[in-house]
Amino acid sequence: MYYINRNDSVIPHVELIREPLQYPRTVCTNSTCVKYVKTREFDVIDYSTVCHDPYYLRNVKHDTINNPAIQSCEIMTLATKQCRKRKCPWNYHMHISYRTKQEVHYEVIKGQVGVDPGRELVKRMKALREEQETLIKISAVLIQFLKTNSITAFNDPFIDYMNYFVNEERLKHSMGANNQYVLNGLEKLKGLYLQKLQSPMNPSKKDISDLLETLYNLLFNGSSIKDQVNSIKNIQVKEIEKNEKLIYAHQQPEKDIIVTKLNALFSNSRN
Structure with a gap:
């Protein structure tokens, strides 16, 4: 309390x-x-x-x-x-x-003498926007890494994710929601992501590990991202146990292990 x-x-x-x-x-x-x-x-x-x-x-x-x-x-x-x-x-x-x-x-947020609550709220909004941009940048790098290193054809799940929410907000709008600001924000976010994808990238496996840790340590959304990733992992483990058999033929290269893990994280990462 x-x-x-x-x-x-x-x-x-x-x-x-x-x-x-x-x-x-x-x-x-x-x-x-x-x-x-x-x-x-x-x-x-x-x-x-x-x-x-x-x-x-x-x-x-x-x-x-x-x-x-x-x-x-x-x-x-x-x-x-x-x-x-x-x-x-x-x-x-x-x-x-x-x-x-x-x-x-x-x-x-506890009031302090000489602290303007409105100004503190503006600072918080600025921090949230900066975190949002970090999420977009990291997502673009991870997707590019997967496209480059995946053996099978790879479809961008982040775009699917964005399209899913854009379509949902459009549906809300058609049913009377006053959400044009949210819809415009999602469209802008999608455009920013597509722009980041055009930047030249060649991340190493260490870069990818570091970026994942950065995601998990984000101030506002880090713990939620980590919880959702763990939840997805648990779902996929159960699916594998039901549908697949493991054959141990040889040691999997370290880079391939990272690709496998990232594919697993992104394959069902929509909410």
Whole structure:
């Protein structure tokens, strides 16, 4: 318990909590199949139409719409590739293995003599923007490293992630949300990331390890990133235990080990 004095400032902080599902499921993202939930703190799209639960199709990228692989889901008709439940086209559907809920915490900044709360808030916003830019820069380096070193074809999950949230905000806007500022910010963020990707990069395996540690130690989002990465690792370990057999043929080179780990981190890194 804490006590708030008249000179204290209270700043809301929204945190994403990841809850793994026992089994994957297929949901529909069509505007006719979702609910728009408006709360005091934020607007939320609730993917309330669960079309197939549990979902057993393998090798389908999570949290991505317009993914052709999902046409093989048994909930889709063979002739039209429409969902048997609500007749929506296949490309509105996505595969999820966890649900994400938003929790609001309130940070109390103790008032001090001679300290302007408004100025402190501006400083905090500046620090958050700087952390956001650090996240974008590091993400671009990690993606370039994976593209260069992956044996198989590699699709950029960060762009999929950004497109997912842009589409979600557009959906909210079409349903009455006053979120144009958020939508513009996401579009700007996506543009910044694409710009960073054009910069020449040739990171070493030590650079990658250092960048991951930098992510984990970020002031505002570091612990959350680390928790989500660990959660994804646990999900993938369970999937491997169910679907794959390990064959120990020879020692894997150190660089290949790093590539394998990064591929694992990015393959399901959307929330």
